Amino acid sequence: MNVVITLLVVAPLVAAGLNMALWRRVKVQQIVGSSVLTAMLIGSLALLRHVTTHDPVVVELGAWSAPLGIVLVADVFSAMLLVVAMATLLAVFVYAVGQPRADKGAFYFHSLYLILATGVAGSFLAGDLFNLFVGIEITLTSSYVLITLGGRKEQVRSGMTYVIINLLASTLLLVSIGLTYAATGTVNMADAAQKLDLIPNGVHQGIGALMLIAFGLKAAIFPLFFWLPDSYPTAPVTVTAVFAGLLTKIGMYGIIRTQTLMFPMEGNSLMLLLGLAGATMVVGAIGALAQNDMKRLLSFSIVSQIGYILFGLGINTSIGVAGAIFFLLHQIPVKTSLFLVAGLVETVSGSASLDKVSGLMRRSPFTAAMFALSGLSLIGLPPLSGFFGKLALVEAGISSRNWTVTALSLVVSLLTLMYLTKVWSQMFWGEPSQPEQIRLGDGRVFELPDRAPRMMNAATLGLVGVTLVLAVAVEPIWSMCTQASAELLDPQFYIQAVLGS
Amino acid sequence: MIIVVAVLVGVLFATGIFLILQRTLTRIILGLTTMSNGVSMLLMLSGGRAGAAPFTDRQTSGVRLADPMPQAMVLTAIVINFAMVSFLLAMAYRSMSLTGADEVEDDLEDRRIALGERVEEIYEEIAPDLVEERDQ
Structure with missing residues (x-):
């Protein structure tokens, strides 16, 4: 397993370099990229199988043992996230390959995408804070380039906001890592978890709060979410889809990992977390209701759904954290597939604005079906995957007597239904609208196709399939989630796995 | 000495945050640079008192050593920051050539x-x- 873990981080980076060398040959780049991502998916599946039955896998790089050396750690929590993340990355890559653009291979898209994959794997597997920071930084750096790919005016405008906010968040994260090191003399998470207990409580809580703010900015929790709906919608749709599914979730991974392991919360700080969760859910959903563009609406929806994950973490019982993990797993493919559907809509009608597009159900029934499936899953209609996540969260909320937030989460489900109904009734029902005409330079009019290329449809279908698998195989997946939550809530387990007893 | 550096970190952060709140892109970039310099100083501080060497040869053993770990982290942070600032500057230039203004737009x-x-x-x-x- 050690080789698999190391390869998960190294292989995409090597492939990215190879792709850069092959910059002229788009076809080869596509083959290299998709085969590496497939291999990573298989590797992470094998890893998941291993860690559910054995202890967490700890790889000591260069045979320097922890806490002095750098370690990569895979427990059930990170292995599960890796599997879903890799499936999503693969699906979006296939989608990007299928896009009907002449310039799709330009600007090193494929290389950047693989570097993003490196960063994602690196941050999920990092065993120390500084490498977690580096993993996130790798992801973000390639995302800065991806979000401004093409350099159109509005992309530069929104990209600027995105880059500045994320640099600020990275600065804060680095400050909190520096303070952790100053307080404990280590950045290894397991080692720091032990030593943080020995320092004064105020300092401990202060560092924890700073880290929560830094990750909270990246995860877009209330009140730190304003940058997200502003910057996501302008990027190319494949890029937005990956961002929607993965980037905020890495921030969420950071919050869950550090807060359970190093800064276990109790009493008032849990109430604060629940308050933030409630506000995130409500504000995101209300923001989504006001939007007139499908991509903007979905961006607000990302914020709203982040609140649910925070809600599960705030309850802090075994079932609550398990619910948060399941919800996290469900959000990654669902959000991504909704954005891919927005991309399909753009391909067949030239716009994703609710005012301009209507009657798509007749023109493109497949797109409508994909939207319906992932939308209903987002709302949480049984028997789709969102239902099981919400069921667990609500059950945890009721059994821990957090009535207000639980009630809020149910109200927000209704709001989710409302804003998705808005999309459905304006975009998919009604008279088919005339697709927007694109005038070419020589005066000819470019006719948009009636259906998106097969590969794009297949990729969307595949990702919707992942959410269906989450729903169908809910029994084993839920038992993995409870296993992961038990491991997270017992910091000693992680500490012993990394440092030995 | 530590107090002086700590105050310097505070001043750098305050200046950086003030600059980030401006509307001009160049000032925002300057603010980010200032803040990340503050972070570098803070990381250096976490290694303990200033003045000691990070490594020595065998003859001078017994000398007080500085912690080399924060210095390695500062190095990484500087490299990351250098890349980021050049990217931001390129973007600010692009923004200026597209809109003709050096401002954050609505x-x-x-x-x-x-x-x-x-x-x-x-x-x-x-x-x-x-x-x-x-x-x-």
């Missing part, structure tokens, strides 16, 4: 939604001929 769609129904009235007020042309 999100138009955001404004439109915030104005809601009133947007039509405003259109008619500022450009009645364009509205007429569109309605025909």
Whole structure:
């Protein structure tokens, strides 16, 4: 397993370099990229199988043992996230390959995408804070380039906001890592978890709060979410889809990992977390209701759904954290597939604005079906995957007597239904609208196709399939989630796995 | 000495945050640079008192050593920051050549939604001929 873990981080980076060398040959780049991502998916599946039955896998790089050396750690929590993340990355890559653009291979898209994959794997597997920071930084750096790919005016405008906010968040994260090191003399998470207990409580809580703010900015929790709906919608749709599914979730991974392991919360700080969760859910959903563009609406929806994950973490019982993990797993493919559907809509009608597009159900029934499936899953209609996540969260909320937030989460489900109904009734029902005409330079009019290329449809279908698998195989997946939550809530387990007893 | 550096970190952060709150892109970039310098100083501080060497040879053993770990982290942070600032500068230049201004722009769609129904009235007020042309 050690080789698999190391390869998960190294292989995409090597492939990215190879792709850069092959910059002229788009076809080869596509083959290299998709085969590496497939291999990573298989590797992470094998890893998941291993860690559910054995202890967490700890790889000591260069045979320097922890806490002095750098370690990569895979427990059930990170292995599960890796599997879903890799499936999503693969699906979006296939989608990007299928896009009907002449310039799709330009600007090193494929290389950047693989570097993003490196960063994602690196941050999920990092065993120390500084490498977690580096993993996130790798992801973000390639995302800065991806979000401004093409350099159109509005992309530069929104990209600027995105880059500045994320640099600020990275600065804060680095400050909190520096303070952790100053307080404990280590950045290894397991080692720091032990030593943080020995320092004064105020300092401990202060560092924890700073880290929560830094990750909270990246995860877009209330009140730190304003940058997200502003910057996501302008990027190319494949890029937005990956961002929607993965980037905020890495921030969420950071919050869950550090807060359970190093800064276990109790009493008032849990109430604060629940308050933030409630506000995130409500504000995101209300923001989504006001939007007139499908991509903007979905961006607000990302914020709203982040609140649910925070809600599960705030309850802090075994079932609550398990619910948060399941919800996290469900959000990654669902959000991504909704954005891919927005991309399909753009391909067949030239716009994703609710005012301009209507009657798509007749023109493109497949797109409508994909939207319906992932939308209903987002709302949480049984028997789709969102239902099981919400069921667990609500059950945890009721059994821990957090009535207000639980009630809020149910109200927000209704709001989710409302804003998705808005999309459905304006975009998919009604008279088919005339697709927007694109005038070419020589005066000819470019006719948009009636259906998106097969590969794009297949990729969307595949990702919707992942959410269906989450729903169908809910029994084993839920038992993995409870296993992961038990491991997270017992910091000693992680500490012993990394440092030995 | 530590107090002086700690105060310096505070000053760098305060200046950085003040600059980030401006509307001019170059000032924002300067602010980020200032702040990341503050972070580097803070990381250095976490290694303990200043003045000791990070490594020595065998002859001078027993000398007080500085912690080399924060210095390695500072190095990484500086490299990351250098790349980021050059990227930001390139983007600011691109933004200037596209819009002709060195400013953070408003999100138009955001404004439109915030104005809601009133947007039509405003259109008619500022450009009645364009509205007429569109309605025909």
